[in-house]
Amino acid sequence: MTTLKSKLQADLNAAIKGRDELRSSTLRLTLAAVQKEEVAGTQKRELSDDEVQKVIAKEAKKRREAADAFAQGGRAESAEREKAEGEILAEYLPQQLSDDELRQIVAQAVEEAKAAGAEGPRAMGQVMKIVNPKVAGLADGGRVAAEVKKRLAG
Numbered sequence: 001m002t003t004l005k006s007k008l009q010a011d012l013n014a015a016i017k018g019r020d021e022l023r024s025s026t027l028r029l030t031l032a033a034v035q036k037e038e039v040a041g042t043q044k045r046e047l048s049d050d051e052v053q054k055v056i057a058k059e060a061k062k063r064r065e066a067a068d069a070f071a072q073g074g075r076a077e078s079a080e081r082e083k084a085e086g087e088i089l090a091e092y093l094p095q096q097l098s099d100d101e102l103r104q105i106v107a108q109a110v111e112e113a114k115a116a117g118a119e120g121p122r123a124m125g126q127v128m129k130i131v132n133p134k135v136a137g138l139a140d141g142g143r144v145a146a147e148v149k150k151r152l153a154g
Contacts, residue, residue, distance in 0.1 A: 004049045004056075004092065005034060026085040030059050053093065053137060060089040061140070097139045105134050106147045121152050 008031055015024035034055050038047055047055070063086035070079035097105070109130035113123045127148050135144055 004052045005031075005047065008034070008052075008092065022081070022084055023088055026088045030056060030089065033059055056089055056092050057137065060086050060093065063089065094137055097135060102135065102139055102143065102147055106131055106144070106151050109134075110148070110151045121149070123152055124148060127152065 008027055012024060012027040012031065015027060034047060034052055037051070037055050038045060063082045067079045067082035067086065070076075070082060106127070109127050110123075112130055113126045116126065124145075128145070131144055131148065
């Protein structure tokens with residue numbers, strides 16, 4: 001068992017013993033998503049820590065989207081629960097890049113793309129190819145795309 005998956009399992013056991021319903025249900029759903037990913041495809045396999053982290057990131061994104069949907073639908077209580085679950089999952093993800101750090105990485109990538117001859121909004125794809133490997137797992141794709149668009153427009 002990978003270290004991240006075993007940490008999730010250990011934290012789940014601790015949450016169950018501590019009768020922390022929110023944490024235990026969140027970790028149960030996350031471990032179920034990890035197990036589902038392990039058996040997806042033609043052959044069962046053990047996920048690496050990076051793959052487990054991607055599953056956790058996907059689950060956290062689901063929670064953020066659900067919280068937004070509940071908030072727009074006027075269901076504040078459900079939105080708060082989804083936000084709380086997202087915060088629990090964020091504990092297992094690497095620290096997200098700050099806005100300043102993201103701006104610096106994007107600015108550097110835009111300069112690289114300009115040096116290669118790409119200019120204006122049509123350079124978006126080239127800039128994203130440069131930026132994505134640098135920020136993988138450290139920044140939400142929507143945030144990155146918005147910053148790149150802003151840089152290329154201005």
